[in-house]
Amino acid sequence: MKGFQQPIVSAHRLCAENHQGWRALNDATFEVFAGECVAVIGPNGSGKSSLLRSLTGEYPKRSGALLIDNAPFESFSRQQIAKNIAVVAQNEHVDPRLTVREYVWLGRVPHTFCCSQKEHETSVMVALEDVGLFHLVERSYGSLSGGEQQRANIARALAQKPKLLLLDEPTNHLDPLARLELLALVKRKGIAR
Helix, strand or coil, X not given: CCCCCCCCEEEEEXXXXXXXXXXXXXXXXXXXXXXXXXXXXXXXXXXXXXXHHHHHCXXXXXXXXXXECCEEHHHCCHHHHHHHEEEECCCCCCCCCCEXXXXXXXXXXXXXXXXXXXXXXXXXXXXXXXXXXXXHCCCEHHHCCHHHHHHHHHHHHHHCCCCXXXXXXXXXXXXXXXXXXXXXXXXXXXXXC
16 A cells, blocks of 8 residues: 555456456456556566456456455446446447547446536547547547547547546557657546556
């Protein structure tokens, strides 16, 4: 524990299985605190994506402990998990007909009943401005370049206003300058990642 601060997420000897019943994660122990950036580095097939899937409950826990804000993961509803954790996956499956604005609005779904329409709209527009896509709000997601789609994916996650942002190879499709700008943006937001 860092001082008196509680970790946003912590795992102790966490083991999880994939959808085929294979052990996807074995004996993971770690803590992530507010504003902290943690990178998981390893070769292809080493379990980086499996770890992220285990943290969202996509891969079910088989043993060990997974806590969010010091409460058992199992005690949270799917909506509560989505309010705390946003994910930018390697391959997002998005309806290409959605406008950029509509897609980023999906990040507001966990907050449907707790915020006003104006608050939702502000969150969406700020996220689009932050990633440099404000000028493309009415374009279809499918018409965007790979780099623009990745920025839209991050805008959707930022609009979600999570405590923890899970990024699975977030700089895919981005040129070197765009990579640096995007990582600097995520760091400025103060979200654990």
